[in-house]
Amino acid sequence: MRTGLARASVKLSRNARVMKEHGSGMDLELGTVMAKQKERTAVLENAEVCAPEWNDILEKMVLIRKFEEASEREFRKGNIGGYLHVYSGQEGIVAGILTALGSEDIVFAGYRDHAHALVLGSDPKALMAELFGKRTGLSKGKGGSMHLFDVAHGLYGGYGIVGGHLTLATGAAYALRYRNTDRVAVCYFGDGAMNIGPFHEALNMAGLWGKQGMCPALFVIENNGYAMGTSVERHSALTDLSARMRAYNIPAEKVDGQDVFALRGVADRVVRQIRETGHPYCIEAITYRFSGHGAADILQPYRTKEEVEEHKHRDPILILKKRMKEVCGLTDDDISRMEKEAAAVVAGAVKFATESEEPAPEELFRDVVSGSGEDRFHG
């Protein structure tokens, strides 16, 4: 563990490298962002880190990790079908940002969407049941892992077409303002999604609508360095992804995605700003995915084992634990209790999903269009 933390600081500099090469985003000078973030983190350390909320955040992150581990296990057992993309390593991005939202705010995600649901408050049981394709699932088993919806908790979907949901989030943000609310729409997407046409069309419209204060959207780039097996350098002509956002007149800043404190500090500030101005903003979270792209990505020929191992030293959960130990006196006992609780929740979810029934056959014809279903089943 000690060695791990020692090496973590080595990796911190990789993260810093990304920031350094590209500048920080906004109009800040090179390096200033890192300093500012440290500053903000420091503020958090002193004033807020030991608030009970941070305990909850750590709990959520631990829960996500356990949940993802379980989902990978259940996939291998054949209990989960289709594609499965887990969030391990990236937990900080949802924990640090979504906890800055109000209860009325809404979220759009890609197919790597379990973490978003968990942080928003979805029932892990219903989530696992969805992955199992059971009638007790969030969407009655009809969507699966890639299409999590929990509208009651603000989750307006996981989407399977890369970059296809940016337009939805942009339109949803417009609607929130059109209806005179001060709600905010958050949209997560990967680095690879930035090269697809609908991304471009959506972001330009977001930038335009922002000028009228009609686009209260936070765009979050989950920059984990790869689109499947293609690194950012190989898929983006301009590797400074924040700079690309500014081509839409959308301010963007890079944040260390493994540092949930930094993320939360930025998120608090920009969510407030978006709420006030109705103008979109972008957080580019520099992160890393610990597992394969999807459950089928076993070989991972595009990266070395060493690279993965190195990044594991910058596990966002480790970093948060360490800070909370240092600052708030979190103990190893606290942590292991937390882990046990999370494991129990996940085990309960798996049990629930296992024992749940599959969807009734007539579900096949329901939800095609409004009111469809009941009278159409002829199986």
Next chain:
Amino acid sequence: MRTGLARASVKLSRNARVMKEHGSGMDLELGTVMAKQKERTAVLENAEVCAPEWNDILEKMVLIRKFEEASEREFRKGNIGGYLHVYSGQEGIVAGILTALGSEDIVFAGYRDHAHALVLGSDPKALMAELFGKRTGLSKGKGGSMHLFDVAHGLYGGYGIVGGHLTLATGAAYALRYRNTDRVAVCYFGDGAMNIGPFHEALNMAGLWGKQGMCPALFVIENNGYAMGTSVERHSALTDLSARMRAYNIPAEKVDGQDVFALRGVADRVVRQIRETGHPYCIEAITYRFSGHGAADILQPYRTKEEVEEHKHRDPILILKKRMKEVCGLTDDDISRMEKEAAAVVAGAVKFATESEEPAPEELFRDVVSGSGEDRFHG
């Protein structure tokens, strides 16, 4: 005429304003570009302006104008169908850039494509016949105004879907390099085309391939301030269009599109550079369209008559004539001879088109796939 030229200098400052607001492109300082362009123009003035080539350029521009006037007339008479988009006011952009190409270079254009064909050397007769839908047309009457092809002269098409041909040009540029030639592909598109998805996908790929020296493409933004009735300010979140190109790692610079000298100077330099490096480049030509968007755009509610009239004082043909008179002793007689000749060519083209036969019925089934046609007609 005198007042016209006096007011022209007023409008020059509007052009300068666009440049000033956005900077110039590249890494040049604000204003430097204008200065550099003047410098280059000066060089041209002294050394080359009086070369016979410039006479040809002026002739081409006059021919384009006459051709476009005739095509508008023939459209009103019902001899041309479909959509008709003319280039009047924008002539400098093709005359200044395409004359900088080698005979092996190739060009892709939008639907506003007559001028490109004429400068590349297409026969005005075959061009007008295409507009008339006659068998003697460039494409046997099957494409019409929006889809001019003249592969023998390097014209790889006019395309009717906004922004749909950027991908084609990018791929063509790759092919030129793949086959170990030093040919260059030029791609024209409007300001409005920059908001559509395929534009984005193409340009990012162009930027990426450029890093391997595999994309010898010159992208030319025909920035005439409007996409149909929507001004740049209303359609682009970031109105600095050159800056948007740099989001793809493609260097871009603004040039006064009404100043064919400036354009040619830039084009000579960047075409050479593209040929050497295989890396794409972008010229943003600031221009203005004198006619409506298309022949149906009569009311033009999006701009005032005064605005149009003002811009007519910066007619690229006027500007070129004036310079050639001042520097090379071009006379009014020369000019009127030139105009008469152009008018005669166009009249000949109209006559040819009028007298040509419509396509044979069996053409309907030809060219669907290779070798299709002959044996399939059953009409």
Next chain:
Amino acid sequence: MSSPGRERIVFMAEISYRDAIREALVEEMDRDENVLLLGEDIGIYEGTFRITQGMLKKYGAKRVIDTPIAEAGMAGTAAGMAMLGLKPVVEMMTFNFAFVAADQILNHIAKIRYFSGGQVDMPVVIRGPQGAGMQLSAQHSQSFESFYGHFPGLIVAAPSNASDAKGMLKSAIRGKDPVIFLENAALYGLKSEVPDDVNHLVPFGKSVVVREGSDVTIVSYSRMLHLSLAAAATLSADEGIEAEVIDLRTLRPLDMDPVFESVRKTHRAVVVQEQWKPFGAAAEIAASITETVFDELDAPVVRVTGEDVPMPYARNLELLAVPHEEQVIEAVKRVLYRN
């Protein structure tokens, strides 16, 4: 369908297909402030076909949104609005451009209700003209009934007259589902009677017999319906053949019952469709007739369609490429074994 349950006098007004669409938009925007419009050049420019004339002035820029040239953006943002309770109506300048939005329409708008397990509604209306005949050549002269009709989750309407255009567009806007509303540019000027009733709603999935006859059934919709009616008139006048003509009005859901009923009477059917035959709309209709009332048929169901080529520009070739009255007449004679 207007105001079921209570009898009242409804006055009729003779208006154009274009004005019918315009009126539907205006009435629904007046009725429900959640209705808003998105499209290219629908505001300041007032629409290339002037459907949205005066709308920007009347409703303001928040409700009449001039978008960039970004069909995927238009369709997708509208979907996001719909998920949050708005009722966006998107204008495709022409439906040819909607290819750019294919992923948004076919893989998002059509399916989100389903894969969310019914957690959201999707009241997006996408409307605009389609069809050939104006020398717009290959990229701008297409029809999309079978293209969209194939996808569950969508409703696909193709009205042939002002009354249906108005009543179906109003139904579309008041509904909760995505509607692909296929207008035909050649019909915009066509006038016909429309009930003067703000609640004039025409339901989806109700085909109607627009001309009665006992010799043959002609099935069509949109512009081709008028060709079919013209052919029917000629057949009656010249040959004494009485065709029953059916307007499908909606391609999805497709109401075939009136067609089957008619074929039970006529024992013969011709289907008329503007575009390419292979995998076109007429194939579904013909296959469905045969599948269901095979024993009633005295002749094969014959399809009249456009030629199987990208649309050429030249006027004479374009005229060869689209269906004509004579072809319908010939097809009818064929199924009657009269030639």
Next chain:
Amino acid sequence: MSSPGRERIVFMAEISYRDAIREALVEEMDRDENVLLLGEDIGIYEGTFRITQGMLKKYGAKRVIDTPIAEAGMAGTAAGMAMLGLKPVVEMMTFNFAFVAADQILNHIAKIRYFSGGQVDMPVVIRGPQGAGMQLSAQHSQSFESFYGHFPGLIVAAPSNASDAKGMLKSAIRGKDPVIFLENAALYGLKSEVPDDVNHLVPFGKSVVVREGSDVTIVSYSRMLHLSLAAAATLSADEGIEAEVIDLRTLRPLDMDPVFESVRKTHRAVVVQEQWKPFGAAAEIAASITETVFDELDAPVVRVTGEDVPMPYARNLELLAVPHEEQVIEAVKRVLYRN
């Protein structure tokens, strides 16, 4: 079709559908240096279905291009390459993603030859898997035969076995026209005999009888062909019904002659297709049979198709959504009036 004109002994090798595709690519790349590949994760990652395994190493990054996630970009740049004399083969990771490229494929690639008046060739091959059955849910489980088959200018192939996959892909690469090459993920592992001949070419537009029979004609292609063959075997064993089974292989151009010929013998036909019935591929085939050999038919042409819903995720629902052998058997019995 291989080496017409001269007899020779051709050895057969039993290889998988996946390897057949791979071999076609390798052989054609070896044969013609203008052949190159574009796709997402086809290089370093070696392809999600490992079709392009080892290719980057063998041919280098200029010929094996890992693209960004940009389907329109992939298709469109390939078209530009093709216009300049290259022979690009584009891999769609799955065909579901090609919606993003719909405009490029349907409004550019399919039409450029035509509106250029034949001035350019368009030898673009777009290949990749399609189909349902792997619990990939609504956005990732579609089939595209009728979607692409409707558009003149395209060739649409859907091979059912290794030999056709290899021979048709080679024909596609050697040709001058755009080919939509629809593979089926569920078939990748399926082994069958393939001529060991670098000039093994299978032409487009040639349907083949793959099982002879005199009682009923079953028409299908791709994965559903195997379902049809299984049903035919069961019918033969259990009921003594001998079905003639036809593999269309190409959807455009569609070769119906062998089907007509078969129906003239059997007088009954069933068409089997994986996806949604309305406006699906089977409609064209059924309509065309009826139109052409109506008098030979003793029963209506019946379609066996998937259910008309977006594909659900849950395994049991997905199984309900796709066609099964029993449905084919039932349809056959129906046209034979045996139930």
